[in-house]
Amino acid sequence: MAAATEENLLFPIPTLELNVCNPGEFACVDGSDCIPMRWRCDGDSQCRDDSDEVDCQNVACLGNDFKCDTGSCIPRRFVCDGAPDCDDGSDESRCKVRKQPPLQKPRTPTSAGKEVLPLSNNELRRRQGETQRQTVYQSYANTRHQIQATADPDR
Numbered sequence: 001m002a003a004a005t006e007e008n009l010l011f012p013i014p015t016l017e018l019n020v021c022n023p024g025e026f027a028c029v030d031g032s033d034c035i036p037m038r039w040r041c042d043g044d045s046q047c048r049d050d051s052d053e054v055d056c057q058n059v060a061c062l063g064n065d066f067k068c069d070t071g072s073c074i075p076r077r078f079v080c081d082g083a084p085d086c087d088d089g090s091d092e093s094r095c096k097v098r099k100q101p102p103l104q105k106p107r108t109p110t111s112a113g114k115e116v117l118p119l120s121n122n123e124l125r126r127r128q129g130e131t132q133r134q135t136v137y138q139s140y141a142n143t144r145h146q147i148q149a150t151a152d153p154d155r
Contacts, residue, residue, distance in 0.1 A: 022034065023122035024036065024037050025037060026040045026047075026052055027132060028048065028049055028051050028052060029047070029049055029054075030047070030048060030049035030051065031047040032047070032049070033046070033047055033048065035047065035052055037038075037062075038062060039052060040052045040053075040056075040059060041053060041056035041059045041071050041072050041073060042072055042073065043070075043072045043087055050084035055071075056070065056071030056072055057070075057071040058070060058071075061073035064076045065077070066079045066091060068086030068087065068088060068090045068091060069086065069088050069090035070087050070088050070090070071077050071089065072086065074086060074091060078091055079091045079092075079095075080092060080095035080096075090137070
């Protein structure tokens with residue numbers, strides 16, 4: 001018996017403690033942690049060994065979630081909302097392009113015969129003759145507008 005104890009001291013036998021996870025939890029491959037299943041393939045690694053973000057293409061999304069092309073899952077309400085939530089943008093890539101609403105023409109033209117389209121209720125107040133250039137992006141796909149605003153000398 002004494003020889004076996006000496007042998008264990010010379011050649012220690014590694015022990016590995018594994019966590020036993022509850023139903024609905026994911027066991028990290030290294031056995032160090034249990035995480036909620038909804039954190040698996042969410043794009044953020046919670047396991048020390050990153051095993052919760054491996055082989056995500058084969059994971060089914062829960063309930064009403066959307067599966068990104070990378071395999072991660074996001075709430076369906078984030079799909080086609082105009083902002084990419086999937087790392088690869090796949091939640092916005094198959095959206096139908098929304099039609100731009102018709103522009104309303106202003107009631108009075110400028111003295112130069114050009115029409116003015118107000119972009120908001122805010123007024124640009126500048127010194128006479130000063131011009132401000134800016135780019136305005138609308139929430140419509142593939143739409144970009146250039147505007148030029150000039151101060152009204154009558155104000």
